[in-house]
Amino acid sequence: MAPSVTLVDFDTVKSKSHNLSLVDHEDHDLVLRTFRVLIADLVQHFNGGHPGGAMGMAAIGVALWRYTMKYSPDHPEWFNRDRFILSNGHTCLFQYSFLHLLGYKHMTLDQLKTYHSPSPDSFCPGHPEREHTGIEVTTGPLGQGIANAVGMAMATKHLAATYNRPGFDIINNTTWCMTGDACLQEGVGLEAISLAGHWKLNNLVLIFDNNNVTCDGSADVANTEDINAKMAASGWNVIEVLDGSNDVQSITNALAAARDSSEKPTFINCHTVIGIGSAVAGDAKAHGAAFGEEDVKNIHQKFGFDPEERFNVPDKVYDFFRKDLRSRADSVDQWEVLLDSYCKAHSELGDELRQRIKGELPSNWENVIPKSFPTSPTASRKSAGLVCNPLAKTIPNFMVGTADLSPSVHMSWPGKVDFQSPTLKTVCGINGNYSGRYIHYGIREHAMASIANGLAAFNRGTIIPVTSSFFMFYLYAAPGVRMGALQELQVIHIATHDSIGTGEDGPTHQPIELAALYRAMPNLLYIRPCDSEEVAGAMTVALKSKHRSTIISTSRQNLPQHVESNRYSVRYGAYVFREKEDAAVTLIGVGSEMCFAVEAAEDLERNGVKARIISFPCQRLFEEQSREYRRSVLRRVETLVVVVEAYAANGWERYADASISMKSFGKSLPGKDAYKYFGFDGKVISCKILAHLDAIEQQRALKSEFIEL
Amino acid sequence: MAPSVTLVDFDTVKSKSHNLSLVDHEDHDLVLRTFRVLIADLVQHFNGGHPGGAMGMAAIGVALWRYTMKYSPDHPEWFNRDRFILSNGHTCLFQYSFLHLLGYKHMTLDQLKTYHSPSPDSFCPGHPEREHTGIEVTTGPLGQGIANAVGMAMATKHLAATYNRPGFDIINNTTWCMTGDACLQEGVGLEAISLAGHWKLNNLVLIFDNNNVTCDGSADVANTEDINAKMAASGWNVIEVLDGSNDVQSITNALAAARDSSEKPTFINCHTVIGIGSAVAGDAKAHGAAFGEEDVKNIHQKFGFDPEERFNVPDKVYDFFRKDLRSRADSVDQWEVLLDSYCKAHSELGDELRQRIKGELPSNWENVIPKSFPTSPTASRKSAGLVCNPLAKTIPNFMVGTADLSPSVHMSWPGKVDFQSPTLKTVCGINGNYSGRYIHYGIREHAMASIANGLAAFNRGTIIPVTSSFFMFYLYAAPGVRMGALQELQVIHIATHDSIGTGEDGPTHQPIELAALYRAMPNLLYIRPCDSEEVAGAMTVALKSKHRSTIISTSRQNLPQHVESNRYSVRYGAYVFREKEDAAVTLIGVGSEMCFAVEAAEDLERNGVKARIISFPCQRLFEEQSREYRRSVLRRVETLVVVVEAYAANGWERYADASISMKSFGKSLPGKDAYKYFGFDGKVISCKILAHLDAIEQQRALKSEFIEL
Known part of the structure; x- marks a missing residue:
C-alpha cells in the first residue's frame, strides 16, 4: 500500500534548506554512482554481506553527512557532535563507507576491504560495533537502534536543560537514526517511538529507508499499516520523500526541516530502491548476499565504471566530502572556546559539566x-x-x-x-x-x-x-x-x-x-x-x-538483617558468612533465601552436624577471584556443599554438590506459603541434607553427581 | 488527553444490537452494584489483590457474558465457543467472579474466597491460569494476551476456511480480548496489533478498559498518543464508549457491531473509572491493594449493601445470569447435531476435523x-x-x-x-x-x-x-x-x-x-x-x-553427518556416541560442535589417550532418565568428562569436569574463523585436555572443581 505524498503537521517547521547548485547535482551523480559501485565491490570481495540497503540509502548519506550533520572526523569524540545511529545495522557498509569517504582516518580503503574477511582486527564487522571510532552504538538486533536514539536524544535534552545558559548553547546536538522496515515492526522500536512522541524529543530524527522489501519479499506480506498515520498518532512530525534513492535536495530539505522542528520528533519516510542499479534492484535478493561477479560488472558499467576495476574512488569524490574537514575541526575548536567562557561565567556548573564530560562521578x-x-x-x-x-x-x-x-x-x-x-x-x-x-x-x-x-x-x-x-x-x-x-x-x-x-x-x-x-x-x-x-x-x-x-x-x-553480612565482601562474589571448624556441610545462602540457609545450619547443628555458611551474591565476581580464594571459601573437598536458592539450580553445580532449588515453575500462594510449598524451610532443608549425608556414607559416588535434594 | 467521541470507519458495520428493556436496566444496576461489592470483599478477605480494574470493568462483563458471547457453562470445552482472554490478567477477579455468577460449577463462592489465600488448591490464582476451567490462556505478563487472542482468532479463521462448507458453518466463534493501558504499551501487544490489522481478523475484538490509570498514576505520565488514530492506522475499526463503567446498552451495541464487522478487527475504547465506588476511585491506589475495612464498609453503603455483611449475592443476580443456562447448553447440542450431519455430508473432511478436535495427529x-x-x-x-x-x-x-x-x-x-x-x-x-x-x-x-x-x-x-x-x-x-x-x-x-x-x-x-x-x-x-x-x-x-x-x-x-548419530536415542537426552574401553576421557559433543569433539577424540587417540564420545542434545530429557542410565552414559568416576560447546558453560558442570566453551561474547568473523579464534579446533582441544590430565595427575583436587579449559 504505497502511501500518498503527505506533509503531516509540518506547518510549524521553519525550513532552512540548503540551496544546492547545479555543480552540486553533478557531484551528487558521481558520488552516488561511486558509492554504489564501491558497496557492490566490497560485498563481492569476500562474497558475503548486505549490499542492497546501503546502495539504496546512498543519497540519504550524502544529505546527512555532507549537508546536515554536525561532526568532525578529526574529533570523533566531540561531546556536542550530532549522533548517528544505524538501527538497520546490517547495512553497516553504508556507515563504514561514508566514514571512509568523510575522512575518518582509521577507516582506510584497506580497512573497508576487511568487511566479512577472516581478519580479527577489522573495524568493519558484520554489524556496527561501538568500540570502533565513529560508531555510536552497536546495532544489529532490530529495533534496538531506535530505542538507543531515543536515549541519546533524551541525554541531549537533559544536559541542555541542565547546563545551557543564555548565550551558552553548549549542548544542542541532534540525533539522527536510520531505520528499515524491520525496526518499525519490532516491539522495542514501537515502544520507543511512543515514548519519543510523548517526550516531544524534537532533537530526534528517524529516517525510514522505505524500500518496502524484507527478507520474505515485499514488506506487504506482513505489514500493510499506514505508517505515516501511525507515526503522526504517536506524536511525530511526518515528512515524506518520494525519491529517496536520488533526490539529495529533497532529502536535505527534509533533514533541515526535521532538525529545526519546534516541538516534535520527526519521521522522514524516504522511499528508496534496495540494491539500486543491480539486476535484483527492488527485490529481496538484493538484501543479504553478494551480487555475483557478473552482476557486479554490470553495475560497474551501468554506473560508468570500468567493469574489471575494483574499489575505484575518484579524487573528486573524496574532495566532495573532505573539502570542509578544516572548517568542521574549527567548529569544534570554537565550541571548546565557548565551553571555556561558559566555565568562567558559570564556574560551579562548568566544573560539574567538565567532570561529567570526563565521565566522572563526584569524588565523594x-x-x-x-x-x-x-x-x-x-x-x-x-x-x-x-x-x-x-x-x-x-x-x-x-x-x-x-x-x-x-x-x-x-x-x-x-x-x-x-x-x-x-x-x-x-x-x-x-x-x-x-x-x-x-x-x-x-x-x-x-x-x-x-x-x-x-x-x-x-x-x-x-x-x-x-x-x-x-x-x-x-x-x-x-x-x-x-x-x-x-x-x-x-x-x-x-x-x-x-x-x-x-x-x-x-x-x-x-x-x-x-x-x-x-x-x-x-x-x-x-x-x-x-x-x-x-x-x-x-x-x-x-x-x-x-x-x-x-x-x-x-x-x-x-x-532479616544479618550481623554476618558484609558490604565490602560483595566485590568477591562470595565470602565466608559463618565459619565453623570441622564442618561437614557448607551451605550457600543466596539473596532472599539466605534466611533458609541460616535456619538449616542451625537445625543441622541441633542434629550434631556442623555447618558453615557462605554468602554468594554474584557468580561472575567470584569467578574472577584466585583459585586459592575460591577454594578457601567453598571448601569442597572437606565439606558437602549445598546451595539454597529458589531458582532452577543450573550453574550452581560449579560450586555445590547439591541444591535446594526449584524444579518447576512457581505457584500463586502468599510468599511464605510458596516457600513452604516448595520445601524452603530450615527444618525441611536440614532433614534432606541429613538424609543425603547418610546416602553418601553408603555410596561415595554420589558426591561426583550433582543432586537436587 | 481525553480523545473525542469517534466512530472510525464504522459505516460498514451492520449493527444487530440488543434492545434492552427498562427491566434490564434495573437488573443491571443491581448486578453492577453486587459485582463491585463482591470484588471489594474478595480483595479485603485476604487483604491483597487487584480490585480496581475488575470493579471498573463490571458493565463490560455484563455486556459480554449476558448479551454477547457464545458459550455454555455446562460445556466449557465446547470447540466452537467464543474465546475470552483477559490480557490485563491482574484483574482476574473480574473473570473469576463472572465465571461464578454465570454458573460455572467449579467456581463456587467458597472457591472465589480462596483468592490470595494460602490454599494450594485454589482455582483463583493471582493471575488467570489455563489449567483451570473457563480460562483460555494464562495471562499476567502484559501484552501477551493480545497476541494470544490474535492466535485464537487466526485459528478460527483458518479452521473455518478449511472445514466450513455451504450450509455448515461449523466453526465461527469470535475472540474477545480485554486489555488495559499496559498491554497497549508493551511491544508484544503492538506487534500483534499490527498483524491482526494486516490479516484483517474481523473475528477479533479488543476491548480497552480505558481508565487512564497505571501504577505510576495517570497513564498520561508515560503515554499521550492518540490511541484511536493509531489503531485505525494499524487497520482496525475503532468504536468509542464514553461511559464504559455503567452503560451496558452502549457497550452491548458496540460488541454486537464489532462481532459483525465485515473486514477488520475492532478496537472498542471503553472509558471506565478504576475502583469505581471506592474512596480511591479513579486513582492508582485503586489498582493493586485492598481498600481497607473502612472503605469496604463505605462501598457497601454506597451500593446499598449492609456494611457489615460480606459476600452477599442476591438470588436475583444469579437468576439474571443463569436463566439461559439451558438454552446455552441446547446451542451446544444443536452444534453437535450440525457437526454430525456435516460429517455425513463431507465424510473425509469430517473425519479429519473430528480427529483434530480430539487433538490427534494422523496416525501415520x-x-x-x-x-x-x-x-x-x-x-x-x-x-x-x-x-x-x-x-x-x-x-x-x-x-x-x-x-x-x-x-x-x-x-x-x-x-x-x-x-x-x-x-x-x-x-x-x-x-x-x-x-x-x-x-x-x-x-x-x-x-x-x-x-x-x-x-x-x-x-x-x-x-x-x-x-x-x-x-x-x-x-x-x-x-x-x-x-x-x-x-x-x-x-x-x-x-x-x-x-x-x-x-x-x-x-x-x-x-x-x-x-x-x-x-x-x-x-x-x-x-x-x-x-x-x-x-x-x-x-x-x-x-x-x-x-x-x-x-x-x-x-x-x-x-558432517555422523555414522554414530541415532535418532531414536535423542529421546534419552544423551547417549553413547562412540564407546571406548579403558577410556581416560569422555568427550561430550553437542550440536554443531560435535565435529570438534570427534576431531579432539581422534587427536587424543594419536597421543595415546583413549577418549569416548557421547552426544548430548538435550539436558532436560537426560535428567528424566534413571540414575543408572545417566551413570552408564557419563562414566564420571572413571573418566575425565569434557564438554565441547561454543556457549557459556553454565549448567554443564552437572555432567562434566571441564569445558571447552565461550567465556565472552563472540566475534564477527567467518564461521570457521570464529571457531578457530575461540579455540574450537580438534588439535587445540586435545592439547588442552592433555595438559589438564597432567595437571590432575599432580593435583587430585582439580577434579572436584569445574574448569573452563
Missing part, C-alpha cells in the same frame, strides 16, 4: 551510601531505595527510571523531578521538565533497557542510567540488557520481586530460570544481595564497574 | 519423517527443513511461520499457501488465504511466539504451531516461549544460526548465554541435534511432547 560518591541500615527486617527492594535514593538525589549523573512500578520499586526520592516535556503541564497536568532525572518509561521494559543503553552511550559516564522493574520482566528487557553488556555500557538495573517470595502473583511473576540467563551473560553482573548491607556492596560494585552492566536483584518481602 | 505421522538423509555435509537448519517440510505439507495440524527469515530457515515447502487475507491480492498483489498454513509474522519474534501460543491454546493439538527465526532472536521471543512452556502448550520453535558458527553477523547474532536460559526453563525442551539424524529424533520428541514446548536448535553452517 561513596560517602553518600548510608553507613548503616535499620536492623529490623527489610525488603531488599527497600534497601535498594535506601542506597540508591541518596545517590540519585545528590549525584547529577544519575537518571533513574521505572517501567511503571514506582510504588513497588522504591526508586523515587523526595524532591525528584520527572523527565518530561514541560508542555505536558498545560496539556494534561503532568509535572516535570527536561532537567528532571526520574523517568516514567510506562509499561515498556524492553524499551526502558534499550533507551538506558542510549543514555549511557551518549558519552561514557556522563549519565548513569538506573532502570527498575520486577525481575521477571527483565525477561522482556533481556535483549536490551544484553546489548548494554555487549557494549560495555554502565547501566544499573534494579530488579525487584526476584523469587517465589513474590507470592500471590503466581508463576507468571516468579522468576525460576532467569538468573541462569544473566549469570551466563558475558560482562553482566547479576548480584543477589541477602540484606541491606549487601545491597550497599552491590551498588558500590555497580558504580565502580565503568565497563559493564549490573543487575541488582532484590526481594519483595522483608528479609 | 511418524512415517512422514524421512528414513534417511544425504550423507554429505548438511547445515542442520536444512536438516530441519528436510524433516519438517514433509510433515507440514501432509499434516493439516501444522501451521508453520517465520519472523521474516524464509530464505534462511528452510521452513517453507513446495506448494505451501500463505495464511493471508484473500483481499490482499487485489490491494497489493500478495497471494494467500485463510486456509494457508505458512505464516509471515514479519520482523516480530516476540509476537510470533505469543501468537503461536494462542494457536496452540485454541484447542489442544488441533493446531501444532511451528515458529522459526535465528536462535539469538528467541531472546526477543523469550517471554512468549516461557508462557508456552508454563501453559504446557505444544509449540515447536525451530531456531537456526545457533552458535558462533553463525559467523560474520558477529556478537549481536551469536548466542552465547541463551541456551542457559532455555535449559533452565521448566517444561521446555531445548534440543541441539548434531546432524540430520538427530534432527529427525528431535522432531519426533517434539511431536510426542503434547504437554510441553520444544526448541530445536540448528546450525547455519554445514555439519
